[in-house]
Amino acid sequence: NAGVTQTPKFRVLKTGQSMTLLCAQDMNHEYMYWYRQDPGMGLRLIHYSVGEGTTAKGEVPDGYNVSRLKKQNFLLGLESAAPSQTSVYFCASSYPSAQETQYFGPGTRLLVL
Amino acid sequence: GENVEQHPSTLSVQEGDSAVIKCTYSDSASNYFPWYKQELGKRPQLIIDIRSNVGEKKDQRIAVTLNKTAKHFSLHITETQPEDSAVYFCAARRYNFNKFYFGSGTKLNVKP
Numbered sequence: 468n469a470g471v472t473q474t475p476k477f478r479v480l481k482t483g484q485s486m487t488l489l490c491a492q493d494m495n496h497e498y499m500y501w502y503r504q505d506p507g508m509g510l511r512l513i514h515y516s517v518g519e520g521t522t523a524k525g526e527v528p529d530g531y532n533v534s535r536l537k538k539q540n541f542l543l544g545l546e547s548a549a550p551s552q553t554s555v556y557f558c559a560s561s562y563p564s565a566q567e568t569q570y571f572g573p574g575t576r577l578l579v580l
Numbered sequence: 581g582e583n584v585e586q587h588p589s590t591l592s593v594q595e596g597d598s599a600v601i602k603c604t605y606s607d608s609a610s611n612y613f614p615w616y617k618q619e620l621g622k623r624p625q626l627i628i629d630i631r632s633n634v635g636e637k638k639d640q641r642i643a644v645t646l647n648k649t650a651k652h653f654s655l656h657i658t659e660t661q662p663e664d665s666a667v668y669f670c671a672a673r674r675y676n677f678n679k680f681y682f683g684s685g686t687k688l689n690v691k692p
Contacts, residue, residue: 498678509669509684510624517678525679557623568614569680571623 469493471572473558479578480548488543488575490558498561499541500525500569501533503554510557516541517563548579582607584672586683593660594691601686603670604652610672613653614680615644618667627668628655660690 474489490499500515512525514533522533530552532544541560545552555576561569583606593599603613611632616624630637630644630653637644643656657664670683 500680507684510682512679515678523678567612568626568629571625573623 471558471560471570473556473572473575475575476573477576477578479580480545481580482549484548485544485546486548486577487545488556488558488577490541490543490560490572491539492541492558492560492570492572493539494560494570495538496560496570497538497563498569499535500559500561501531501541501543502557502559503527503552504557504574505554513543513556548577550579553577553579582610582672582674582681584670584681584683586670586686588686589684590687590689592689592691595660595662597660599655599657599660599664599688599690601655601668601670601688602652603654603672603683604650605672605681606651607672607674608648608651609674609677610681611675612673613644613646614671614673615655616669616671618669618685620666624669657688660688662690662692664688665690 471492501513502510511527516522516535519538534542555574557574558572559569586603614629617627618624630646641658646653667685667687669685671680
């Protein structure tokens with residue numbers, strides 16, 4: 468089991484460029500999440516999904532879009548990157564049960580110049 | 581929505597001493613409380629969790645206590661070691677709800 472994987476590990480973008488971050492999980496989890504982590508600010512939820520074909524906004528959704536076309540994949544898109552989106556992005560997944568934890572991917576470090 | 585507050589933001593202890601990190605939550609419907617450890621440059625990883633029908637849970641040098649009445653839960657690490665140095669996050673999840681609410685993190689430094 469690979470668990471939760473993320474692609475790419477690191478990326479540098481210029482302002483205005485677009486990119487897609489890929490998250491994949493092989494644990495058959497229904498729920499998937501995208502967080503961003505900035506220094507000293509903990510984890511902030513961007514978007515999440517409770518199943519294939521469904522997505523919902525989290526705490527900081529502006530500037531991001533997501534898609535969940537397959538149960539095992541959750542994509543995070545930046546249409547026009549801004550320096551404020553420089554961050555570390557973590558994907559996570561979990562079972563629907565309210566008393567189960569979530570498992571995190573290794574993170575993607577994004578630098579927007 | 582739920583609000584989770586975590587204290588202290590930084591904690592420095594001598595090797596062998598105990599460390600305690602506290603979190604409070606606002607939603608009485610929250611019933612699952614995990615703790616994550618994040619080493620520098622790594623992903624957050626679950627170290628211990630507690631469900632609302634339990635008051636305390638131990639796993640070797642780590643323990644978590646939950647006070648539902650006061651709506652707070654704490655992480656206790658005994659006999660700290662330098663490899664315990666990391667950022668620790670608490671979280672709360674509400675019954676029948678999709679999201680986890682995280683505390684702001686505690687940076688623990690264990691001095692040899």
